[in-house]
């Protein structure tokens with residue numbers, strides 16, 4: 001572990017050489033994983049300008065915000081100039097997208113600039129998204145539009161504040177050119193920070209090409225980076241698969257606990273690290289309905305809220321298949337064990353989801369009927385499509401306070417709610433803890449404020465159409481303290497009216 005104080009990027013000035021500061025990259029992927037990428041340079045942005053800069057994340061990376069916000073920092077992160085220690089590269093990966101296998105995806109509009117060791121000693125990727133064409137661009141332009149880049153920035157910060165593992169953005173930069181999308185919006189680069197960019201699709205790429213030696217190297221690299229405790233094992237694939245299943249089970253339960261719908265759970269968007277990655281057509285559900293979908297491209301509801309555990313398991317089965325070449329697939333026992341691990345995802349998820357629900361009800365002790373109690377509450381929500389976030393927050397408040405506001409949400413289901421509340425209170429009485437403690441449990445997982453889609457879209461349209469970042473920054477600030485009851489943030493807790501919700505229901509964030 002490194003020291004916890006941020007390491008400075010500024011270094012003593014060498015007379016005559018101007019301000020000397022560096023991005024202290026340590027590029028393990030570039031060094032150790034030749035054949036898994038193409039070295040490639042970003043396209044220089046014609047007139048770059050900062051739109052957002054994440055001071056807190058810079059500090060976490062051991063970088064001085066003020067130094068990095070200089071003209072040199074801007075040139076480095078907008079492709080105008082490469083920092084001395086960068087080794088920019090486009091990573092190869094494949095992926096199942098909406099069930100169909102695409103053998104050649106890869107970074108078509110992104111580049112890994114380099115890796116930094118953060119102040120906690122963790123290795124983090126620094127990548128550019130929207131930095132121009134690469135050998136993987138196919139017919140794409142390699143660009144990103146400002147709106148989706150800001151959306152990814154905001155969503156990543158919101159998820160981080162909610163305590164959910166996620167990639168984050170260090171900055172959004174205007175490139176100074178317009179991109180070829182509806183309305184010719186401004187182009188942007190998102191500077192993304194991730195525990196790594198290894199995806200299920202990275203394994204699929206080399207499995208599809210039957211490159212066993214490469215797969216083994218990839219496995220070793222992934223294990224060293226994300227599961228170092230397994231590195232000494234001679235037989236790593238199954239323990240690694242188990243570790244990925246566990247992280248995904250936790251992640252999906254956390255997503256669902258805050259009503260998050262990823263929207264494009266393709267295998268190229270499932271990270272080996274267990275972080276949420278690629279905030280395209282994602283959104284937070286308002287009225288509770290497991291069939292809720294937000295993406296106009298997801299016509300079948302494949303990635304609906306309630307489908308997410310099944311889709312994660314489907315993706316993990318693809319990872320298991322990709323690992324078969326490095327297992328002895330003739331050994332029936334091995335194949336059976338792999339199948340058991342994938343099937344075991346459902347059990348892992350169920351355990352985490354039950355844990356989430358228990359906490360959402362303010363409970364800490366474990367009783368066998370807790371899940372039925374929670375499921376009955378969800379059914380009540382579903383019958384009236386009650387706002388998921390408001391309902392659980394008002395339920396948390398009702399542990400120590402009045403429940404009139406909660407009743408107001410339930411319309412025709414009020415008598416059923418009263419019955420349910422009586423059961424819940426009896427259950428809570430058996431906790432052996434004070435009501436204050438139960439409320440603290442509930443408040444710690446039931447956010448007061450989440451990024452509501454109509455508010456996100458309004459903030460983005462001010463930023464993009466009117467060049468007014470005020471609403472975006474106000475929303476970003478509010479989302480930074482999601483579990484606190486902040487009176488001034490109350491307007492941000494309001495669900496969309498039915499008309500507004502319909503207008504914002506479908507979008508495709510690329």
Ligand SMILES: Nc1ncnc2c1ncn2[C@@H]1O[C@H](COP(=O)(O)OP(=O)(O)OP(=O)(O)O)[C@@H](O)[C@H]1O
Pocket residue numbers: 105106107108109110136137138139140141142143144268269277278279280510
């Ligand atoms: N405008 C574009 N130009 C070139 N390639 C693109 C473009 N948009 C998407 N791609 C590529 O299409 C594939 C799927 O796109 P998807 O939107 O899931 O990824 P992304 O948002 O670009 O990247 P990431 O998953 O890293 O967030 C990826 O290989 C991506 O690089």
